Amino acid sequence: DIQMTQxxxxxxxxxxxxxxxxxxxSQSIGNWLAWYQQKPGKAPKLLISAxxxxxxxxxxxxxxxGSGRYFTLSISNLQPEDFATYYCQQANAFRGxxxxxxxxxxxx
Amino acid sequence: xxxxxxxxxxxxxxxQTLSLTCTVSGGSINSGGYYWSWIRQHPExxxxxxxYIYYSGRIYYNPSLKSRLTISVGTSENQFSLKLTSVxxxxxxxxxxxxxxxxxxxxxxxxxxxxxGILVTVSS
Numbered sequence: 001d002i003q004m005t006q007x008x009x010x011x012x013x014x015x016x017x018x019x020x021x022x023x024x025x026s027q028s029i030g031n032w033l034a035w036y037q038q039k040p041g042k043a044p045k046l047l048i049s050a051x052x053x054x055x056x057x058x059x060x061x062x063x064x065x066g067s068g069r070y071f072t073l074s075i076s077n078l079q080p081e082d083f084a085t086y087y088c089q090q091a092n093a094f095r096g097x098x099x100x101x102x103x104x105x106x107x108x
Numbered sequence: 109x110x111x112x113x114x115x116x117x118x119x120x121x122x123x124q125t126l127s128l129t130c131t132v133s134g135g136s137i138n139s140g141g142y143y144w145s146w147i148r149q150h151p152e153x154x155x156x157x158x159x160y161i162y163y164s165g166r167i168y169y170n171p172s173l174k175s176r177l178t179i180s181v182g183t184s185e186n187q188f189s190l191k192l193t194s195v196x197x198x199x200x201x202x203x204x205x206x207x208x209x210x211x212x213x214x215x216x217x218x219x220x221x222x223x224x225g226i227l228v229t230v231s232s
Contacts, residue, residue: 001171034218043222044155049210055220060228089153091216093168 001096002026004088010104017078021103023071023088031068032091035073039084048073049091064068075105083107111203111224120199120230126192130181132222134209138163138185143217146200149225162187162214180188189200194228195230203226207208219220 003026013019023033031051036044038090046055048064051071061076075082116128127186130144159169161179170176178191192199202225210218214232 001150008226032216035157036219043204043206045220045222045227046210046218046220055210059162077165085126089218091211091218093160097168097217099155099157101154 001030001098002090004090004098004100006086006100006103007087008103009101010106011029012054012106012108013078014108015078015080017108018074018076019078019103019105020075021073021086021088023066023073023100024092025069025071026070029090029092029095031067032095033064033066033071034089034091036087036089037084038087045089047086062068076108110207111207112207112221114203114223114226116226116228117226118184118229120195120228121232122196122230123194126190126195126199126227126230127161128190128203128205128228130188130190131184132186132188132207136185137181137188140164141212143212143214144188145206145217145219146210147204147206147219147222149204150198150201157217158190158203160208160217164215168201168214197230200228200230 002042031052035048038044052064085102110132145160176193204220204225205223206222208217209220
C-alpha cells in the first residue's frame with residue numbers, strides 16, 4: 001500500500017491566520033488525493049477531491065494543490081469552525097485506499 | 109439528501125463475528141452509479157478503508173482484511189452489510205459506512221456521504 005504522511009501532526013493558529021498542511025505519498029499518485037475535515041465525535045467531511053477540486057458548499061478559504069507525491073491543503077483567514085483534524089486520503093482503490101495520520105489544528 | 113446509518117451490536121467477543129448493516133435513505137443502492145464502502149477508525153487514531161461494494165455485487169476488499177471480510181448488499185434494496193470474522197481487540201473501532209459520490213468509476217474513491225459511525229468494542 002501507498003503510505004501517506006502528513007505534516008505537521010498538530011499546529012496551533014489564531015483566527016484570521018493562514019495555515020498550510022502537507023501530505024506526502026510514498027510513491028506517485030497523480031492527483032488521486034482527497035482532503036477531509038473531522039470534528040470530535042463526527043464523521044469526516046469531504047473538502048477537496050482530485051487534489052484541488054473544492055466540494056460544493058465548502059468555503060473558498062480552503063484550497064488544495066499538488067500532484068505526484070506532494071500535496072498541500074491551505075486554509076486562509078481561519079475561522080473558529082475550522083479548528084478540527086484534517087486527513088488526506090489516497091483515492092485509488094487498486095493501489096490501496098489509505099489515509100494520512102491526521103493533522104490536528106488547534107486554537108492558539 | 110442522502111443519509112447513511114450504521115447499525116449492529118456495540119460489543120463483540122473475541123473470536124466471534126462482527127456484523128454491521130448500513131441503511132441508506134434518500135437514494136437507492138440499486139439505482140447504480142455509486143460505490144458503497146466501509147471505513148473504520150481505531151480509538152484516537154487514523155482511518156482505515158475496509159472495502160467497497162457496487163449494487164451489481166462487484167466488491168473489493170482491503171487486502172489486510174480480505175481473509176476475514178464479507179461485504180454484501182442486504183435483502184433490502186437500501187442496505188449493505190459487513191461481516192468480519194475471528195475478531196480481536198485490534199478490531200475495536202468506530203465503523204463508518206460511506207458513499208463515493210465523486211469518483212463514481214470504481215477506481216478512485218472520494219467519500220462525500222458518511223454515516224454517523226458506530227463504536228464496536230471487542231472484549232470478553
